[in-house]
Amino acid sequence: MRGPMSVELALEELLDSRVADVFTKDELREKLARSERERRPLRVKLGVDPTAPDIHLGHAVVLRKMRAFQDLGHTGVLIIGDYTAMVGDPSGKNKTRPQLSYDEIEQNAATYKEQVFKILDPERTEIVLNGEWFRKLAFADVLRLASRFTVARLLERDDFEKRLAKQQPISLHEVMYPVMQAYDSVMVRADVELGATEQTFNILMGRQLQEQMGQERQIGLLVPILTGICGTVRMSKSIGNYIGIAESPQEMFGKTMSIPDRLLAEYLRLATDYRPDEVERLERALADGSANPRDVKFQMAKRIVAMYHGEESSELAASDFERVFKRKEAPREMPVIGLSSKDLKEGKIWIAKLLRLANAASSNSNALGLVRQGAVSIDGAPVDAGRPDVAVKSGMTLKVGKRRFFRIEITNDTSD
């Protein structure tokens, strides 16, 4: 149990640390105080779309904020937008999203639930699918709901404004998205809605609708958007510039080390659990040159991996990293490519086939391209594009590019 002082501190962090905006802070303080008085936990809502199920460090920022509320005794209400996923949130998009099939959505939702408790407290989490209420609405209900919003107001969203300016299409169903999200807030009686800054508009709509429908309006708490590891645009699964919280320690470590230096401060602040004063100290050291960015990044990578895999795995990932990139050796453990003796002709295999079995190339053409560029080696010897049939034995190491390693295992298959 926390003492009174640490509650004070936790509150301060809740409102300020990794927060971009709160509307409004005063209202939130009041709600928190009242919740304390009445011993009624706040209902803290977060809506997620089960479109790309893997949770990454970008999602983690907001999920960890929810966790912070839970640690103070409040209830996290996680809405899986199975129904809204059929629409696709236009936020930050410059084009219409593809609508998913129901099967895909269900599968994604399952993966999501699986990963989310790496961060959230299961004891204080409610998970609901918004199809629960949307499925039941009749068209007349939808019209009544829609009548509470004006087109002018909905088109004020900057993504819509931009698209209009660029003469790009906006579908009617996309305009409904904020309406649906607002309705979610009403249905779960949210006290607080969390989201990244791009959610500002949607969350404000929820506030408005709740008031119109006789509820106290929710507080919006916005967290900053994390830039992806490419360093240019937001972290996103579909772009592929992400670090997933369910990825292997080695992957996480490596990806963290590959971010551009200029993202260091941002990642220290948003992606780690360093205390604000620690972040500040590191930022200062980077700015005045007393710390080497590479070393800070190394520390940070260890921290991030530890957050999701524990200290031990983190240390191992760090030492594997040193081993591979400093000493140019193979990692201790690597994925195995299982070959059967049937795959071989006189002990040899076509390199393209080998790469495809390893899932290291998307096609034979792609594989042979890699070989031509000298990216492929076996036991340290580059594969010659002119001699694409390579002799392999169990225990040999296949290396593709700078960082992908595989161990070859051959089983004697004489079944036919």
Added chain:
RNA sequence: GGGGAGAUACCCAAGCGGUCAAAGGGGGCAGGCUGUAAACCUGUUGGCGUAGCCUUCGGGGGUUCGAAUCCUCCUCUCCCCA
């Protein structure tokens, strides 16, 4: 309802009868240099056991020895007018 513009690969965009698997840029991947950073240089970026062949330029049909390019119908998008 009327008039106009448009749809080309992951994205932007050129091409407007053969020399087009399709310029250029971006992005991705790979190589060099590094710290799996940045910047820079180079290569590569539809598929196929690959000096050859197959499929691709919104979709169908046609003209032609030959079509991303011409004709025709369809689908979709944007703009202006009502």
